[in-house]
Amino acid sequence: MGEQVPLLLWALELFSALVMAALLALVVWVVVAYWQDVHQTRHTIRRNFPVLGRFRYFFEYLGEFFRQYFFAMDREELPFNRAQRSWVYRAAKGIDTTLPFGTTLDISRPGTIIFVPAPFPSLAGDGEPEPVLIGPHCTHPFETRAIVNISAMSFGALSRPAIEALSRGARKAGIWLNTGEGGLSPYHLVGGCDLVFQIGTAKYGVRDAQGNYDLERLRELAALPQIKMFELKLSQGAKPGKGGILPGIKVTEEIARIRGIPAGRDSLSPNGHPDIRSLDDLLERIAWLRAVTGKPVGFKMVAGDLAFFDDLCLAILHRGSEAAPDFITLDSGDGGTGAAPQSLMDHAGLSIRESLPLVVDKLAAAGLKERIRVIASGKLLLPADVAWALCAGADFVNVARGFMFALGCIQAMQCNRNTCPTGVTTHDPELQRGLDPLDKAERVANYARRLVREVAVIAHSCGVDSPRQLRREHARIVTGIGYSESLDAFYRKELERVKTGR
Numbered sequence: 001m002g003e004q005v006p007l008l009l010w011a012l013e014l015f016s017a018l019v020m021a022a023l024l025a026l027v028v029w030v031v032v033a034y035w036q037d038v039h040q041t042r043h044t045i046r047r048n049f050p051v052l053g054r055f056r057y058f059f060e061y062l063g064e065f066f067r068q069y070f071f072a073m074d075r076e077e078l079p080f081n082r083a084q085r086s087w088v089y090r091a092a093k094g095i096d097t098t099l100p101f102g103t104t105l106d107i108s109r110p111g112t113i114i115f116v117p118a119p120f121p122s123l124a125g126d127g128e129p130e131p132v133l134i135g136p137h138c139t140h141p142f143e144t145r146a147i148v149n150i151s152a153m154s155f156g157a158l159s160r161p162a163i164e165a166l167s168r169g170a171r172k173a174g175i176w177l178n179t180g181e182g183g184l185s186p187y188h189l190v191g192g193c194d195l196v197f198q199i200g201t202a203k204y205g206v207r208d209a210q211g212n213y214d215l216e217r218l219r220e221l222a223a224l225p226q227i228k229m230f231e232l233k234l235s236q237g238a239k240p241g242k243g244g245i246l247p248g249i250k251v252t253e254e255i256a257r258i259r260g261i262p263a264g265r266d267s268l269s270p271n272g273h274p275d276i277r278s279l280d281d282l283l284e285r286i287a288w289l290r291a292v293t294g295k296p297v298g299f300k301m302v303a304g305d306l307a308f309f310d311d312l313c314l315a316i317l318h319r320g321s322e323a324a325p326d327f328i329t330l331d332s333g334d335g336g337t338g339a340a341p342q343s344l345m346d347h348a349g350l351s352i353r354e355s356l357p358l359v360v361d362k363l364a365a366a367g368l369k370e371r372i373r374v375i376a377s378g379k380l381l382l383p384a385d386v387a388w389a390l391c392a393g394a395d396f397v398n399v400a401r402g403f404m405f406a407l408g409c410i411q412a413m414q415c416n417r418n419t420c421p422t423g424v425t426t427h428d429p430e431l432q433r434g435l436d437p438l439d440k441a442e443r444v445a446n447y448a449r450r451l452v453r454e455v456a457v458i459a460h461s462c463g464v465d466s467p468r469q470l471r472r473e474h475a476r477i478v479t480g481i482g483y484s485e486s487l488d489a490f491y492r493k494e495l496e497r498v499k500t501g502r
């Protein structure tokens with residue numbers, strides 16, 4: 001005991017010395033910060049409120065992380081609220097997705113979709129969806145039972161373990177994975193899933209040194225049995241009319257090699273395809289790609305002027321239905337992966353909620369709906385979203401951010417900075433460490449399966465046996481006064497409005 005007293009006194013002295021040093025350092029910092037703030041001219045707040053003004057930036061920075069935990073209500077946040085994210089997280093983990101005590105969704109809000117429960121719901125079980133054939137005139141058409149698939153996200157935008165998990169998960173769930181415009185990486189192939197190879201405006205992965213098509217490489221890719229289809233990307237939801245942007249910090253040696261570009265430099269693709277400047281160019285390029293690859297070829301775009309689809313149908317009918325694209329991926333103006341200018345992200349391109357039914361109606365009116373498969377994408381990550389898209393006439397739904405949540409994304413919204421805390425969109429090996437591709441592959445597959453299973457639940461409630469039997473009569477949309485109207489009647493009026501230019 002006697003020996004312990006001096007030790008205790010020594011510890012107390014050390015502690016008070018440390019506290020004094022910390023206080024002194026704090027005082028010095030306040031004096032220096034005060035002097036800096038009153039003498040700088042760039043920040044008004046700091047000049048007017050020296051030292052205190054600095055905390056504004058700090059709290060603003062912290063707000064990004066804390067809002068979603070403490071302050072935002074379940075249905076409040078954008079792009080995805082807590083209710084949406086939680087459903088995906090639970091589905092991905094394979095845990096219960098049922099909820100107690102009633103909906104937190106305001107079902108009288110205009111635009112809300114209400115499914116029409118049948119007096120005698122279907123007694124069908126969880127059978128496999130019916131198969132759909134894409135590209136009947138190709139040497140190698142593609143038949144699939146998948147309803148929900150993984151939307152285009154490039155290796156580069158996403159990390160190695162993220163792509164690997166998506167590939168393995170897609171294989172387990174029997175769905176396809178779109179490579180995105182960044183070319184084909186070994187990580188896309190690792191799981192053995194079906195792949196859609198996307199060709200962007202820079203032709204990454206199929207370009208020669210001058211940026212033209214490398215025919216040999218295209219043939220090599222087409223010979224891979226995993227690649228089922230080719231998709232020309234005309235535009236994407238986050239930034240219609242603007243090419244892809246991959247910041248130099250994310251262009252590693254490996255990514256540069258796969259894309260055919262220099263490492264460490266910003267990777268910018270043109271706003272449009274230099275070789276496709278008209279509708280005729282587009283149809284000719286599609287025919288050429290189909291002839292070279294022997295596989296279905298379609299294109300992806302965000303709708304703007306809907307008259308484009310009238311012209312497209314006329315041009316196809318003029319050439320014969322064989323000349324049609326085998327599919328159109330219709331992206332929503334509020335689609336989101338990828339770094340994008342805020343003005344385009346916020347204001348360019350029609351939402352899929354508006355464009356999908358109108359485009360489907362135009363294809364149907366031209367007798368091309370069966371020939372051209374429609375893939376809908378853009379914030380369709382919950383069962384009700386997918387069921388709505390099927391009612392509206394989509395053949396498939398592509399999901400990107402839902403699968404990012406399944407990979408562990410927490411909506412920290414730093415995807416373009418190489419600092420993603422969950423390893424999904426960073427090439428920093430330290431941050432990638434936490435993302436185990438094998439574990440996350442299970443989550444990807446769980447989410448895909450649960451999503452489709454719950455769409456089947458909606459279908460059964462509406463009185464039909466499977467998701468693909470959902471039609472417009474099975475859903476209603478809430479209008480301005482809070483009452484609902486059948487989707488069929490609502491979209492017919494919309495089509496009329498578009499035709500008369502109102």
Ligand code: SF4
Nearest residue numbers: 409412413414415420
């Ligand atoms: S966690 Fe954040 S940075 Fe990472 S993918 Fe999700 S939104 Fe992007």
